[in-house]
Amino acid sequence: MTLQAPTFYFPAPRAQKFCSQCGNPLSLYIPPDDNRLRDVCDTCGAVHYQNPRNVVGVVPVWQDRILLCRRAIEPRYDKWTLPAGFMELGETTAEGAMRETQEEAGAQIELGPLYTVIDVPHAEQVHFFYLAEVQSAELYPGPESLEAAFFDLDDIPWSELAFRTVTTTLEHYLADRQTGVFPVHHYVIPGPFPK
Ligand SMILES: [Zn+2]
Numbered sequence: 665m666t667l668q669a670p671t672f673y674f675p676a677p678r679a680q681k682f683c684s685q686c687g688n689p690l691s692l693y694i695p696p697d698d699n700r701l702r703d704v705c706d707t708c709g710a711v712h713y714q715n716p717r718n719v720v721g722v723v724p725v726w727q728d729r730i731l732l733c734r735r736a737i738e739p740r741y742d743k744w745t746l747p748a749g750f751m752e753l754g755e756t757t758a759e760g761a762m763r764e765t766q767e768e769a770g771a772q773i774e775l776g777p778l779y780t781v782i783d784v785p786h787a788e789q790v791h792f793f794y795l796a797e798v799q800s801a802e803l804y805p806g807p808e809s810l811e812a813a814f815f816d817l818d819d820i821p822w823s824e825l826a827f828r829t830v831t832t833t834l835e836h837y838l839a840d841r842q843t844g845v846f847p848v849h850h851y852v853i854p855g856p857f858p859k
Contacts, residue, residue, distance in 0.1 A: 685710045719791040719829070720760035721748020723837050724773055726798035729814035730834070733768045735826055736810045743826035746793065746833065747771070749808075757792045765796065769812040770804025773797060780833045781850040791829040795837075795846060817841075828853050 683690055683705035690703040695711055703712040723746060724731035732744045747765040751757060758775055765773050776795030783790055805812040815821070817838060825831045832853070840846045 680712065683708060683710055684712070714788075716785075716788045716790055718751040718757065718760075719748055719789050720751050720757045720764060720793075721746050721791070722761045722765050722773060722775070722794050722796040723779060723833060724765060724769070724771060724796045724798045726801060726814055729816055730820060730837075731769055731771055731798055731803070731812060731814055732821075733805060733809040733812045735808070737808050740826035742810065744821050744824050744830075745826040746830050748791070748793065748830070758794060761792070761794045761796075767806045768809045770802075770806060771812070772799040772802075774799060777846070778848055779846060780829075780836060781848065782829045782832065783850075783852040784829060785852070786855050793829075793833045 680703065681690060682688065686705060686708040688705055688707035690712065691706050692701055692703055694700060695702055695704055698711075703714075704710070705712070731747070733747055734744050735741055747768045748761070749764040749768070751760040752763070755763065757778075762773065762775055765771055773796040776797060778792065779795045780793045781790065782793075801814070803812040820834060820838075822831065825834070832851070833849075836849050837846075
């Protein structure tokens, strides 16, 4: 695989207006010896880098049914999702995936292998989904979920899914069930890119 220069180039949405080290205003420019726009403190010189965030989740299966959660928060309020969320500092992707499953569905799971790795550059995210076996039908959805429920494979609410990474992960899962082989899928969800 050949590394190519980015085909898009835009300043990330500003995470902060003021320097977290000295409290003075930040300026947006390309620092010397760099090639990207950064938030730079004019007073103390601190460069505030922004980097993609990891989203970690699972494909939880219970007796040939998929566990989905209906979101109680924006974005995509009321839409269905696989249990997933932002990784926390100090945890592994696997630990984060299990934590999110506990928080959003209250489900007991046995984590399986890594299944999808999805670059989402326009959202500045990378998503990781693990396969998982649900250990019991008891669910205790947390405050981020309106409800949690099991769906037959024929009844997945495709038009009501929250995110493309969820849709494509489920599409891969259903296709792989035909062969019984579940390799890691790594792919990119392209744009739209901000103007
Ligand atoms: Zn500063």
